[in-house]
Amino acid sequence: MRITIVLGAFLPVPPVMGGAVEKIWFALGQEFARRGHEVIQISRARPEFARTEMRDGVRHLRVRGYDTPRSLFWLKALDFLYSIRARRALPKADIVVTNTFWLPMFLRNEKRGKVYVHVARFPKGQMRFYQHCARLQAPSQCVARAIIAEVPSVEAKVKVIPYPRPAPSGRDAPVFANRARKILYVGRVHPEKGVHLLLDAFRQLPSSIAQTWKLSIVGPWESKLGGGGEGYWNQLRAAATKLGNSVRLQGAIFDAGALKAEFTSAQLFVYPSLAETGETFGLAPLEAMAHGCAVLVSNLDCFHDFIRDGETGFIFDHRLEEPVKALQRKMETLLNDNQSRARVAEVGWRKSNEYLLTEVADRFLADFQLVTS
Numbered sequence: 001m002r003i004t005i006v007l008g009a010f011l012p013v014p015p016v017m018g019g020a021v022e023k024i025w026f027a028l029g030q031e032f033a034r035r036g037h038e039v040i041q042i043s044r045a046r047p048e049f050a051r052t053e054m055r056d057g058v059r060h061l062r063v064r065g066y067d068t069p070r071s072l073f074w075l076k077a078l079d080f081l082y083s084i085r086a087r088r089a090l091p092k093a094d095i096v097v098t099n100t101f102w103l104p105m106f107l108r109n110e111k112r113g114k115v116y117v118h119v120a121r122f123p124k125g126q127m128r129f130y131q132h133c134a135r136l137q138a139p140s141q142c143v144a145r146a147i148i149a150e151v152p153s154v155e156a157k158v159k160v161i162p163y164p165r166p167a168p169s170g171r172d173a174p175v176f177a178n179r180a181r182k183i184l185y186v187g188r189v190h191p192e193k194g195v196h197l198l199l200d201a202f203r204q205l206p207s208s209i210a211q212t213w214k215l216s217i218v219g220p221w222e223s224k225l226g227g228g229g230e231g232y233w234n235q236l237r238a239a240a241t242k243l244g245n246s247v248r249l250q251g252a253i254f255d256a257g258a259l260k261a262e263f264t265s266a267q268l269f270v271y272p273s274l275a276e277t278g279e280t281f282g283l284a285p286l287e288a289m290a291h292g293c294a295v296l297v298s299n300l301d302c303f304h305d306f307i308r309d310g311e312t313g314f315i316f317d318h319r320l321e322e323p324v325k326a327l328q329r330k331m332e333t334l335l336n337d338n339q340s341r342a343r344v345a346e347v348g349w350r351k352s353n354e355y356l357l358t359e360v361a362d363r364f365l366a367d368f369q370l371v372t373s
Contacts, residue, residue, distance in 0.1 A: 001038070001365075003032055003039045003093060003368065004039075004040045004041075004112075005028075005040070005097045006086050007098075008021070008065075009100070010065060010066060010078075010198075012046040012065070013025070013026045013044075017225055018220055018226075021118070024163045024166065025099075026041070030056045034057060035365070039059070041059070043060065043061075043062055043063075043065075043350070044064075044065030044066075045063055046062070046279075056301070061089050063085040063086055064085060066082065068226055070223055076114070078100045080102045083102035086277065087095070087101060090347065090352045092112065092113070094113055095114045095368050101126060105129050107133075114134035114371050115133040116135045116137060116368070117137065119141075119147060120139070121280060122277040122280060123126045123146050126207045127147050127154065128150070129191075131345060134159065134371040135157055135371050137158075137160075138160050139280050139281040140160070140280055140281050140301075140305050143160075144159075144304075151316075153252050161364055162306075163283050163339040163355070164356065164359075164360035165283075165286050165287060165289075166332040174264060174291055175292065176292050179264075180214070181214045181267065182214050182265055182266045183214070183216070183269075183335075184268070185216070185219070186216045186218045186269070186284050186287075186288070187267075187284045188227050188269060188305055189220060189221040189249075190221075190227050191273055193271075194298065194323075195279070196239070197274070197324050198216060198272050199243075199247070200328075201272075205328060205335070210243075212317075214248070215247045215248070216247075217249050217250065218252070218262055220249045221233035221249070222252075226284075232331050247337055253276040263292075266288075267345075268293065268294050268297045268335070268341060269288035270297070271297045272298050272316070272318060272323075272327055279301050282302055284335065289312070289349055289351060290349065292345055292346045294342075295307065295312075295344075296313065297313060298316060298362075299315050306351055307348075312344065312351040316330040316331060
């Protein structure tokens with residue numbers, strides 16, 4: 001099968017600047033190629049990458065892109081220009097996968113391939129423009145429901161296929177015992193991710209707990225990388241300074257080995273996202289589960305596909321009047337209960353095995369075959 005994957009205007013592939021979508025489609029493209037399919041990936045050009053190259057069986061084509069702007073208007077305008085360039089680069093294919101906003105609207109000639117839209121963000125009115133597409137693929141049940149609510153007539157074209165876990169493929173359980181007393185957050189450092197809630201909740205823990213645990217926050221804060229910008233970062237730094245050596249604000253870590261070391265040295269992973277219509281799956285919590293962390297998340301619908309409170313992970317209600325207090329109480333309970341953390345970490349790891357790259361690739365390839373037959 002000839003498969004073209006077109007990624008967005010703002011982050012490159014390989015994912016040296018982060019990006020969940022870039023990370024998973026980079027891995028999936030290589031898996032498709034390993035199975036004998038002809039895979040072409042189109043992404044943002046960067047000076048350190050050739051405009052055209054073969055990498056692990058995938059042919060990469062790169063076109064001019066942009067740093068992420070703060071303005072939504074400019075975000076859509078730059079995506080429009082990028083999509084025009086990407087369309088010109090498209091080869092003939094059986095299927096063309098894309099998460100861009102504009103490109104599906106430009107593709108109506110099937111010689112470029114059946115249009116397979118990866119809906120990586122919650123719909124905001126654009127689904128009506130994609131009714132001609134062969135598939136609207138959602139990474140979670142809540143996104144699928146949102147697509148259908150927006151355009152009921154496309155229900156038959158909607159398919160839920162989750163992200164694969166971005167972690168080693170081995171099936172041996174990670175070692176949980178003897179890990180450091182470390183709480184970890186990995187993700188974009190942005191207000192919608194609730195990082196300030198986590199800092200405030202940690203600050204309100206009883207001193208008997210706070211003095212023996214460390215909090216590590218990893219992720220990009222720069223606006224061009226999807227972070228909350230310098231103002232938000234300085235706000236967090238001021239709060240962290242008051243907590244002394246108990247808190248580390250590390251910034252972005254893109255090296256896979258260094259990131260793995262963060263996950264495998266933590267006991268509890270906390271992801272307090274507040275993005276009601278922004279969070280579509282929760283790749284970072286799944287990655288933490290795959291590395292043997294007990295996971296605590298907010299009560300967003302997208303997490304419910306793989307996290308059940310007290311079974312595969314833990315959930316706090318971020319919609320309460322005092323969300324910091326709700327998070328603090330949940331953290332206090334968990335940090336005092338070694339047995340529950342270890343038990344849920346093990347069950348969560350087993351759950352993450354349902355999201356292995358090979359198995360998710362099977363589901364995509366079967367669906368590609370279905371829409372092209």
